[in-house]
Amino acid sequence: MHCRPFLRDDFAEYRSWYNDPQLNKQLGPMDEEWLEYVLNDSDGEQLCFFEKSRMVAVVGLAEDPHVGAWVISDIAVNPALRGQGIGRRALELLLKHPRYQYQRVWQAYVMEDNSAARIFFARLGWLCVAEPGAEDPMYCYRRILDE
Numbered sequence: 001m002h003c004r005p006f007l008r009d010d011f012a013e014y015r016s017w018y019n020d021p022q023l024n025k026q027l028g029p030m031d032e033e034w035l036e037y038v039l040n041d042s043d044g045e046q047l048c049f050f051e052k053s054r055m056v057a058v059v060g061l062a063e064d065p066h067v068g069a070w071v072i073s074d075i076a077v078n079p080a081l082r083g084q085g086i087g088r089r090a091l092e093l094l095l096k097h098p099r100y101q102y103q104r105v106w107q108a109y110v111m112e113d114n115s116a117a118r119i120f121f122a123r124l125g126w127l128c129v130a131e132p133g134a135e136d137p138m139y140c141y142r143r144i145l146d147e
Contacts, residue, residue, distance in 0.1 A: 001089050001093055002050055003048060003090070003094070004047065004050075005045060006038060006045070006046035007048075010048050011035050014048075014055070014058055020079035022079070022116075026111065026114050026117070027074050043063075044060060044061060045060070046061075047094070054078075056078050056086045057075065058075075059072060059094060060072065060074040061073065063103065064107070068105055069107045070100055070103050070107070071106075071109070075090070075120075087120060088124060091124065095145060105144050105145075106126075106144075107129075107143075108121055108140070109141075111138055112137060121141040126141040127142050129142045
């Protein structure tokens with residue numbers, strides 16, 4: 001598996017993943033406004049993950065300087081490949097990527113109704129450090145990398 005920044009040419013295929021009701025419910029809708037935002041975002045980035053030449057996952061990432069952490073904003077796996085460990089492999093690659101090694105703390109925010117994502121992070125050993133509340137309707141998962 002390898003990754004690179006999301007490109008405009010990736011959009012048609014990525015958008016087709018959102019025909020899947022589960023993915024569309026959690027991360028959708030996927031539209032041109034999203035594309036323009038991620039292509040011009042200076043604070044975060046979207047990364048495409050490939051196995052061989054096939055795009056298998058897309059992960060959103062931003063740095064939170066207030067807590068000194070990388071924050072995963074979204075993980076989307078090609079719905080046709082769900083359940084094959086692709087999300088886990090993409091996350092493992094991301095956490096080991098030399099470009100992101102200067103931060104040891106990683107966080108992910110998960111909507112309250114996204115039980116699949118909550119199970120995903122818990123199985124990978126991420127700790128739930130905050131539950132939904134009045135100020136923030138999301139769970140916060142955290143992983144601190146070994147030195």
